[in-house]
Amino acid sequence: MTVKALSIGLKGLEGYLVQAEVRIKPGTESMVIVGLPDASVKESRERVLAALGHFDVDVTDQKIVVNLSPAEQKKNGPLFDLAVAIAALKELDMIKCKILLDTVFIGALSLDDMVVKAEGMLPALIAAKGLGLKKIYLPYDPIIPIHMLKDLECIVVQHIEEVVQHLEGQELLPFLPNLTPNDKIPLFIDSPQRDFRHVIGHEQAKRALEIAAAGEHNVLMSGPPGCGKSMLAETFPSILPTLTNQAQLEVMSLYQLVGLNKGLESP
Template sequence: MTVKVSSIGLKGLEGYRVQVEVRISPGTESMTIVGLPDASVKESRERVVAALSHFGADVTDQKVVVNLSPSEQKKNGPLFDLAIGIAALKELGMIESDVPRDTAFIGALSLDGTVEKAEGMLPALVSARELGLKQVYFPYDPFIPIHMLEGLDCVVVNHIEEVVNHLEGQSSLSFFPTPEQLEPTLSKIEPYSKDFLHVIGHEYPKRALEIAAAGEHNVLMTGPPGCGKSLLAETFPSILPSLTSKGQLEVMSLYQLAGEKRGVHHQVPFRHPHHSASSVAIIGGGSSPRPGEISLAHRGVLFLDEMAEFTKKTLERTWGRFSCPFW
């Protein structure tokens, strides 16, 4: 018999549904993960086996095969740990209830069975909602705005045993954290440190920036040093429309993938990279692909000060890839 449970894989910012299939049969003791897993996914073997021992599950003299479908998509990260563990427990008979098909499991496992947060959880949750899943089990993360994920039952867990008990109907879990835990993720309206309203004079460039804000145009400003170009650029975000809930989720997802912290607020992002930054830092990519400055300025402003100092390669790749104003 083969057990199937759902999880979410990421391809950049876009998520897709992953069917985690587990089959356990008598044979030489081993655990094999197939479906184009990278090294971080293959390491799930040790974490899952250690977590299973918490339930007294013995896989000695058992051959465990884990298939991550669709097999043509590369899998990375420890997000599948919890799903693999639940599927293995179901296959071993430790879970008698059926696992709903519209339920997904996201999170990394520690050796004692604790469910821990992993990189990319927010974009995975947003994708789960878009894919039509109704319920997701995942660990608590103070930087995930659960209150903004409408239409998705978010079940926050601390240990894999809590997941098992909840699936069996032996315990109830709150779909939302306590108000004290939720407070860091509540949307806040914060004033801009530099407001367009406070710029005195410069009527012509201010009029040009207002037109650029209305039409999402790119702007090139020239002039002698000290005439106010940088000040105008730094105050420009204050006249852009505030981020909607969807926009906030998109921007926060990009920042999480880049390993940067960003609170939940309505201010548009403002990025100001130095001209010595590499093309990879600005455009994104690398051996371990991460969003660059262009992506981190999504729905906001990318300010290229002293633009002539940037390399030709960087400017050519940047041009046409950014939909909002930059200098």
């Protein structure tokens, strides 16, 4: 029998659904991962086996085959650890309940069986929301605004045993701050140093920039040095509208993917 658990893969900022298929059969003791995994995915073998050991599972003389589909997409990062471990535990009958196909598991595993954060979690969450998935298990990350992800039930866990307990129907104690989608929490984006209203003259250029800001158009400014191009460009952000909820999440995703810890300020 083959057991499937869902996770999210990333190709740049774009996320896609990944099925972690696990089959365990008698054979030489080993764990094989297929589906175009890179080195960081292949290294999950030891982390997953350590997690299985926490449940006193005997995999002696067992061959564990993991297929990450779709097979044509290259897989990278440790975000699939949790999904692979849950599918393996289900295959070993350590999880009795059915794993629903609207539930996603993302997160890396440590050798002490903790579920830890990894790069790309926020883009993965946005992708899961866009794919219409209903429930997601993930580790805690203070810079991820879970309260902004409407219509997606985020279950924050610290240990793989908590995931198993919740799947079996036990409630987990929440440890997140009580935030709502209506909380006004601005991004860590520097305020414009110059204001558009302080620009004197340049009426035609200012009119073009106002139209561009209102209609979300691109602008190309050309002219000799000193005619005011840089000044207008510096003041342009001051007339741009406030970022929407989705746009804020996308900006934060870009920051995280390039390794900048820019998140949300405290209310």
